[in-house]
Amino acid sequence: GNGNGSTTPPPGSNTDAVKNPIKVGIMAPYTGAAASKGKPMGDGVLDAIKYINTELNGVQGHQIQPVFRDGQYNAPIETTIINEFISPSSGIVMFTTQASAEMTVVMGIANEAGLPGFTVFSAPNITQPAKHQFASFPDYGDDWVAFAKYYLANIWKGTGKPKMALHLLNNSTGQGAKDAADKSAASLGIEIVAVETHTSTTASEIESLTRIKAKNPDVIYISSTPPPTAVILKNAATLGITPGVTIGCGGASFTSEMVNLAGAAAEGVFGIYPTVAWGDNVPAMAKMTEYLTKNHPEDANNMDYITGWAEGLLIAEILNKAITNTPGGGNALTPALVEANGFKKLSGFDVGGLQGPATYTVGDNRFSKTVKLYQVKSGKITGIGSWIDAPYIDYGFK
Amino acid sequence: MAQPIISAEKPVKVSLRNLTLSFGGITALKDVSVDIRENEILAIIGPNGAGKTCLLNCLNGFYKPQKGEILFEGRNISRIRPDKAARMGLARTFQNIELFSGLTTLENAMAARHVFMKQNLLTGALYFGPAHNEEIRHRRVVEDIIDFLEIEPVRNKTVASLPYGMRKRIELARALALEPKVLLLDEPMAGMNTEEKEDIARFIVDIFEGQGESYPDTPVLRDGIRTIVLIEHDMGVVMDLADRIVVLDFGRKIAEGTPEEIKNNPLVISAYLGQSAKK
Amino acid sequence: MLKINNIEVAYLNVIRVLHGVSMSVSEGQIVTLLGANGAGKTTTLKAISGLLHVEEGEVTDGNIEWNGERIDKKNAEYIGRLGIVQALEGRRVFEHLTAEENLLVGAFHRKDRSEVKNDLEMVYSYFSRLRNLRNNTAGYLSGGEQQMVVIGRAMMAKPKLMMLDEPSLGLAPLMVDEIYSIIKRFNEEQKTSVLLVEQNVRIALSIAHYGYVMENGRVVLDGTADFLKNNEDVKEFYMGLSAVGKQKSYRDVKHYKRRKRWL
Amino acid sequence: MADLMQFVLTGITVGLVYSLIALGFTFIWKSSSVANLALGQMVLLFSWIAYGTIQQAGMPFWLGLPVTIFAAAAVGWILERVILRPLIGQPILSLITVTLGIAFIFEGLVAMFWPISTAAMPDFIPDEPVHILGAVVSQEYLWAAGIALVLFIIVSLFFRYHRYGVAMRATADDQMAVWACGIPVTKIFSVSWMFAGALAAIGGVLMSSIGGITTGLIETGLKSFSVVILGGLDSFLGAIVAGPIIGLAENVGGGYLTDLTWSGVKDVIPFIIIVIVLFIKPFGLFGQERIERI
Amino acid sequence: MALPCGTRNFSYAADMAIFRTKTQWALLLIGLAVLFTAPLWLSFYWLGVVNLIGITIIAATGLNLLTGYCGQLSVGHAGFIAVGAFTSAVLTAKLDLPFLVTLPAAGLLAGLIGIIFGVASLRVKGFYLAISTIAAQIIILWVINHLDNITGGFMGMAVPRAEIFGFTFKTPQSLFFLIMTVAVMVVFFAKNLARTRIGRAFVAIRDNDLAAEVMGINLFRYKLLAFFLGCFLAGVAGSLTAHWVTYVSAEQFSITESILYVGMIIIGGAGTTLGPVLGAIIIRLLQQGVTYVSPILESTFFGNLPSGFTAGLGPFLFGLVIVLFLVLEPRGLAHRWNLFKASYRLWPFSY
Numbered sequence A: 001g002n003g004n005g006s007t008t009p010p011p012g013s014n015t016d017a018v019k020n021p022i023k024v025g026i027m028a029p030y031t032g033a034a035a036s037k038g039k040p041m042g043d044g045v046l047d048a049i050k051y052i053n054t055e056l057n058g059v060q061g062h063q064i065q066p067v068f069r070d071g072q073y074n075a076p077i078e079t080t081i082i083n084e085f086i087s088p089s090s091g092i093v094m095f096t097t098q099a100s101a102e103m104t105v106v107m108g109i110a111n112e113a114g115l116p117g118f119t120v121f122s123a124p125n126i127t128q129p130a131k132h133q134f135a136s137f138p139d140y141g142d143d144w145v146a147f148a149k150y151y152l153a154n155i156w157k158g159t160g161k162p163k164m165a166l167h168l169l170n171n172s173t174g175q176g177a178k179d180a181a182d183k184s185a186a187s188l189g190i191e192i193v194a195v196e197t198h199t200s201t202t203a204s205e206i207e208s209l210t211r212i213k214a215k216n217p218d219v220i221y222i223s224s225t226p227p228p229t230a231v232i233l234k235n236a237a238t239l240g241i242t243p244g245v246t247i248g249c250g251g252a253s254f255t256s257e258m259v260n261l262a263g264a265a266a267e268g269v270f271g272i273y274p275t276v277a278w279g280d281n282v283p284a285m286a287k288m289t290e291y292l293t294k295n296h297p298e299d300a301n302n303m304d305y306i307t308g309w310a311e312g313l314l315i316a317e318i319l320n321k322a323i324t325n326t327p328g329g330g331n332a333l334t335p336a337l338v339e340a341n342g343f344k345k346l347s348g349f350d351v352g353g354l355q356g357p358a359t360y361t362v363g364d365n366r367f368s369k370t371v372k373l374y375q376v377k378s379g380k381i382t383g384i385g386s387w388i389d390a391p392y393i394d395y396g397f398k
Numbered sequence B: 001m002a003q004p005i006i007s008a009e010k011p012v013k014v015s016l017r018n019l020t021l022s023f024g025g026i027t028a029l030k031d032v033s034v035d036i037r038e039n040e041i042l043a044i045i046g047p048n049g050a051g052k053t054c055l056l057n058c059l060n061g062f063y064k065p066q067k068g069e070i071l072f073e074g075r076n077i078s079r080i081r082p083d084k085a086a087r088m089g090l091a092r093t094f095q096n097i098e099l100f101s102g103l104t105t106l107e108n109a110m111a112a113r114h115v116f117m118k119q120n121l122l123t124g125a126l127y128f129g130p131a132h133n134e135e136i137r138h139r140r141v142v143e144d145i146i147d148f149l150e151i152e153p154v155r156n157k158t159v160a161s162l163p164y165g166m167r168k169r170i171e172l173a174r175a176l177a178l179e180p181k182v183l184l185l186d187e188p189m190a191g192m193n194t195e196e197k198e199d200i201a202r203f204i205v206d207i208f209e210g211q212g213e214s215y216p217d218t219p220v221l222r223d224g225i226r227t228i229v230l231i232e233h234d235m236g237v238v239m240d241l242a243d244r245i246v247v248l249d250f251g252r253k254i255a256e257g258t259p260e261e262i263k264n265n266p267l268v269i270s271a272y273l274g275q276s277a278k279k
Numbered sequence C: 001m002l003k004i005n006n007i008e009v010a011y012l013n014v015i016r017v018l019h020g021v022s023m024s025v026s027e028g029q030i031v032t033l034l035g036a037n038g039a040g041k042t043t044t045l046k047a048i049s050g051l052l053h054v055e056e057g058e059v060t061d062g063n064i065e066w067n068g069e070r071i072d073k074k075n076a077e078y079i080g081r082l083g084i085v086q087a088l089e090g091r092r093v094f095e096h097l098t099a100e101e102n103l104l105v106g107a108f109h110r111k112d113r114s115e116v117k118n119d120l121e122m123v124y125s126y127f128s129r130l131r132n133l134r135n136n137t138a139g140y141l142s143g144g145e146q147q148m149v150v151i152g153r154a155m156m157a158k159p160k161l162m163m164l165d166e167p168s169l170g171l172a173p174l175m176v177d178e179i180y181s182i183i184k185r186f187n188e189e190q191k192t193s194v195l196l197v198e199q200n201v202r203i204a205l206s207i208a209h210y211g212y213v214m215e216n217g218r219v220v221l222d223g224t225a226d227f228l229k230n231n232e233d234v235k236e237f238y239m240g241l242s243a244v245g246k247q248k249s250y251r252d253v254k255h256y257k258r259r260k261r262w263l
Numbered sequence D: 001m002a003d004l005m006q007f008v009l010t011g012i013t014v015g016l017v018y019s020l021i022a023l024g025f026t027f028i029w030k031s032s033s034v035a036n037l038a039l040g041q042m043v044l045l046f047s048w049i050a051y052g053t054i055q056q057a058g059m060p061f062w063l064g065l066p067v068t069i070f071a072a073a074a075v076g077w078i079l080e081r082v083i084l085r086p087l088i089g090q091p092i093l094s095l096i097t098v099t100l101g102i103a104f105i106f107e108g109l110v111a112m113f114w115p116i117s118t119a120a121m122p123d124f125i126p127d128e129p130v131h132i133l134g135a136v137v138s139q140e141y142l143w144a145a146g147i148a149l150v151l152f153i154i155v156s157l158f159f160r161y162h163r164y165g166v167a168m169r170a171t172a173d174d175q176m177a178v179w180a181c182g183i184p185v186t187k188i189f190s191v192s193w194m195f196a197g198a199l200a201a202i203g204g205v206l207m208s209s210i211g212g213i214t215t216g217l218i219e220t221g222l223k224s225f226s227v228v229i230l231g232g233l234d235s236f237l238g239a240i241v242a243g244p245i246i247g248l249a250e251n252v253g254g255g256y257l258t259d260l261t262w263s264g265v266k267d268v269i270p271f272i273i274i275v276i277v278l279f280i281k282p283f284g285l286f287g288q289e290r291i292e293r294i
Numbered sequence E: 001m002a003l004p005c006g007t008r009n010f011s012y013a014a015d016m017a018i019f020r021t022k023t024q025w026a027l028l029l030i031g032l033a034v035l036f037t038a039p040l041w042l043s044f045y046w047l048g049v050v051n052l053i054g055i056t057i058i059a060a061t062g063l064n065l066l067t068g069y070c071g072q073l074s075v076g077h078a079g080f081i082a083v084g085a086f087t088s089a090v091l092t093a094k095l096d097l098p099f100l101v102t103l104p105a106a107g108l109l110a111g112l113i114g115i116i117f118g119v120a121s122l123r124v125k126g127f128y129l130a131i132s133t134i135a136a137q138i139i140i141l142w143v144i145n146h147l148d149n150i151t152g153g154f155m156g157m158a159v160p161r162a163e164i165f166g167f168t169f170k171t172p173q174s175l176f177f178l179i180m181t182v183a184v185m186v187v188f189f190a191k192n193l194a195r196t197r198i199g200r201a202f203v204a205i206r207d208n209d210l211a212a213e214v215m216g217i218n219l220f221r222y223k224l225l226a227f228f229l230g231c232f233l234a235g236v237a238g239s240l241t242a243h244w245v246t247y248v249s250a251e252q253f254s255i256t257e258s259i260l261y262v263g264m265i266i267i268g269g270a271g272t273t274l275g276p277v278l279g280a281i282i283i284r285l286l287q288q289g290v291t292y293v294s295p296i297l298e299s300t301f302f303g304n305l306p307s308g309f310t311a312g313l314g315p316f317l318f319g320l321v322i323v324l325f326l327v328l329e330p331r332g333l334a335h336r337w338n339l340f341k342a343s344y345r346l347w348p349f350s351y
């Protein structure tokens, strides 16, 4: 079922033949409830592909043809899109999503059809147990572990076990962190004293923070998205919890948007993020900045654009590996071949330095396995330290 | 064929005993007792706001009187739910038209056949078979009523845009479709000219008397409804049609008797009729 | 001052209801419009007041003039400001307002706020029953009481032309006489013209100066009240049984032969 | 004990913010019996307009705010003119649904004109929290609460005594009859939507100075619906009293129930209250009962 | 060809038939034939869309019975769809029950929960009820989210494919037959209910509940029956959704989705059988349009469009369509269709 089959020139004449474009399904919540993250990510990945196609002449001469669809963060719509992607006649060989919730909806069908794909932000239930779906970097659970380790090693000065409170968004973003805490807090030596949840649209968390405050925590960990995180931070300042108590955030919360919204209350807050920050000195930074300024100035300083750009580079590398390892090259690619020869052959790819190196390890469907720690210093998200390891945690999902 | 007016001999169908009904400060009915008898058309008259409509509302369970009881064929129904009252045989029309505006004339009447139908979710959903036969059976009755009231031209029209008088007639049709033992009419002729009033009057008399073999399959038309309560402000109509008249004023019963008696009752004249009615 | 010239009215562009109606009302006159159910009386009033547009109806031919100005294409508000007010049929009170607030709404566009108080008194003196009910929620009033509110509301507007759609509907006999004497008084005292749609032909003709009879969307007869009162057709069809003299009973109306029915 | 005080104070102030938005709902309802489900989106749009005038166009606050309110009133006017007026006389279902359509349109407009999707409202209220009886509250909440109270008094008096107010209530009952009285129904509609726009703008500026301009404002609209249900759809008094009750239930209830039930109970408490209220007092604390007469 | 000018009927049975002329029967047969051969000529993608439309029609028909016919406005429909989806998911995944059991079970549980919330409708109408149904949805989702042992909590759960007598509905084609069979049956049942005793009782309650009660209709029973039926069909749609998507989480059933359902029946024509069908088709196609158009616009007019234009386009168009339909055809498309039919039937005499 490869849609390119009919135009494939006879084997052997590969090098001189027409190089067919390779179709990649890309789903982003361009509109709808998650547009504030989906839009910059979508912009980033499309810009990156544009760059690869125009300036690098595609992947080994094959243009990447994005089949870009707006999933609207809406399950029925996402399902019709994945039905399009898995269709043999569509010619799509792999796909990506931008959010764990999107991937959650579509992974059943994609796994069944054997169409490989990866999601940018992810939760543990997507990669465990490992099937045909992958994650471009560590998940919300890994964020928690990474932060907890850093906290114990570098910030915690007291004796005994530190007391931690969790403040979680009421979906897989929050749940991922909770799963990790349930699994590993005890072994790491952290006492979870409170677990609160909030909605993505909360206007006041004074009440939950009052209860957290009563438990006297040493550290609060938030796994959420930017707007509610900002509310929590501002309320914590009002209640006098900060400064004093350390606050850490998971990747999906920790963006410039959050800093803007929270203002002074964000000062000193730690956050995990899977990519580098704007302006960091990495190889891909210059081109990315150029495209951003040219095409999407409104996404300036938005780290979700970086994750999108990194996604584009990853797609190209996966295809690159697949073409190289497949007899018949790019014109012969099928979903199964892309998975076997592309996804599973990734090794040590540096993703332009934007995120930790991407490597496939058997049983662990996360590509990069490191995250970075940041802190808000004088209103700027500033990197501290280098990449932190996020080892695989087995949650025992079936 | 006017009925002889010997009210004492007629059996009591519905008996209202010492009804009192009030809303906050307003007392709409105060200690009202009325007997509604078989084989009679009973008229209730009285000034605006006297409590006539409230009396009907109590009768069919729409209002629950604070005091007193209503005996229908010997059973106390003063706290009954309106739909139960309908099932027991009390049907009515309304002074401000209360039709099902989105349904056609036919469907309005069919809706009143509800209580006689046996369809359930399953047979209704499948339609073919029992439901279909039942629909046809009841459709026959309804068509008879439509024919009787001469509203066939609007049979399939949605009732909302029909003229006032027509809608009043459809209300009557709907009430008949319920095949009641007692028919309650609240100002059925309001807003009609004399000719139309004559029509309605004729219908009321015909319903009361029964149409015998003109409508052999529709009992309500064949045998007639032998107990009718009529609220009306047109004294010509009331005096001609009623066997007996009850007069209410400020929630109290101030008189009761034959049209002749009422016409000459000074209390009624001063409270309601006015001098002009006497000529 | 009001002239209707041969108007045709259709609802929803298809249902033609009036087929060429002409009539006029002059200053200070009470004109009555008689006719059977569905003849198009209400439609005529709505055509004048501009309410037709709200019901997807339209004057498709002919015109309506008010003091020489064409108003058949104007909207209801504009016509209202000219001093033409219609009391709708069927007791349409503002249910959630009190009786008094209902009356005040009638006086909405009047500039003479101080006069409004006096007029309120006037209405209460006309309808003494309403005085006690002034603070009651209008929706709970009895049918007749609501009718009083509706007429009172029209009076509160101090209109130049007051159009009443079946004001006697549902009123007790005493009350009917009273309301008609009130309308007459109001017409004489305030010099308001009145266009009266009525089923109770006898009483309408007793106060009207002039009358029109409509049938099936056409004016079939018109003339002074006295002329109509003595017209044989009007007597037979509209005053019918109650015509003075030969009083027959509603019980004895002849029963027509029933026709064969077609589905 | 200190916790309780904190829960109570937070509950009352947050609740009054809900009340503020709810007033806008009741205003439209009382004047045209349109249930405005676009309330949250209106608040969102007008917050962005405020951001546009103050932050992007650089107007000083004292100028930006009136300009925003004016713009909001203009939007209200357009809405009425173009969308609601043609629907006069249509069934309630259509009127409710059309506001849902408006809600979508506003969401779209916001995304088109402000792709950044979230922003902080420029600070115009000092940051220092105020301490009251051992509890703290930020000044923004106090301002919002105070303004809600003032607006409540103004609109209540207006609807009870002003002839426009009375005519608006009449319009809600029977547009046709109001029209027959020669009253400019369309003007009444325009005025009430302009007012409602202005109210939403004020609410939006205050709300977003608390939590930033985010789509969360839409959800606050939803919470305000629970306020109007509890208070009674047509009662300003209801709105102003029910807001703090909902706020208290959320915060005190959440404060003590979370450990006993499930997390996030705070966010469903308003809705559980709605269901309970509808069972025992269907028309809310102060709502007028539906008139049932035959 | 003989024009059906003023088709007349000579028996009540013929008068009550849905399809009265030969042409109508022919059209019906052709329509069904086209429908059920669709998998032969539709791509996976369009099959996916058509499947979604089929599921949507089922749920919208339920809402139409409840809101369009019985007049009880519900803005929490997606909540009841969620109940159905999770019921079916849990019963198949955890208890290994066959699909033929879980499908009706999903409907039943959703219907029963609908009845519980429907009790409120005995005392309130209109907007009060609308809000209580929103509340129902929020409470339902909260409970689903916290029954983590059963439903998988915030994460949701994977759902096995539907299976009937050993046949697994896996491909879009087979799902198409499953979904369309149910959808056609549901529309047929709904049509029958609407034109018989129960449907008339519903409309009577919608148009004038006080008079309906006085005419012998038990409001309590029929309002609850309407809630049961409406939510039952939501549950059935939920069950099909679960086995179609193969993964359920509470997040998938948003208030926006509930609102869309209301929009559908209004646009299509509330209180008509055809209404929810047309509404479902239009709204779902519009969504697909947005899915396509926004990225295309973005890449075509790269840089020439104001940034964010496409992001706003979806909701904007959506709202615009709802508003335009309401302003131009407030009684819905089905009404327009009936007018068209009426004028065709009497052609060439339009009045």
Ligand SMILES: Nc1ncnc2c1ncn2[C@@H]1O[C@H](COP(=O)(O)OP(=O)(O)OP(=O)(O)O)[C@@H](O)[C@H]1O
Residues within 6 Å of the ligand: B023, B026, B027, B028, B046, B047, B048, B049, B050, B051, B052, B053, B054, B055, B095, C140, C141, C142, C143, C144, C145, C170, C172, D292, D293
């Ligand atoms: N639900 C109610 N709430 C408050 N008052 C009511 C209610 N129903 C009736 N009333 C009052 O009770 C009194 C009697 O009303 P009712 O409708 O019975 O009068 P009626 O005799 O039918 O008058 P009419 O001839 O004008 O119709 C009136 O004053 C009315 O305002």
Ligand SMILES: Nc1ncnc2c1ncn2[C@@H]1O[C@H](COP(=O)(O)OP(=O)(O)OP(=O)(O)O)[C@@H](O)[C@H]1O
Residues within 6 Å of the ligand: B161, B162, B163, B164, B165, B166, B191, C011, C012, C015, C017, C035, C036, C037, C038, C039, C040, C041, C042, C043, C044, C055, C089
């Ligand atoms: N909105 C409407 N749409 C369609 N037809 C209408 C509409 N309103 C009235 N009609 C039709 O117009 C005709 C005249 O109605 P109209 O109400 O003017 O009669 P009327 O003389 O006032 O009758 P009545 O004495 O019953 O009040 C009737 O046949 C009626 O069915």
Ligand SMILES: [Mg+2]
Residues within 6 Å of the ligand: B052, B053, B054, B095, C142, C143, C144
């Ligand atoms: Mg009465």
Ligand SMILES: [Mg+2]
Residues within 6 Å of the ligand: B164, C041, C042, C043, C089, C165
């Ligand atoms: Mg009329």
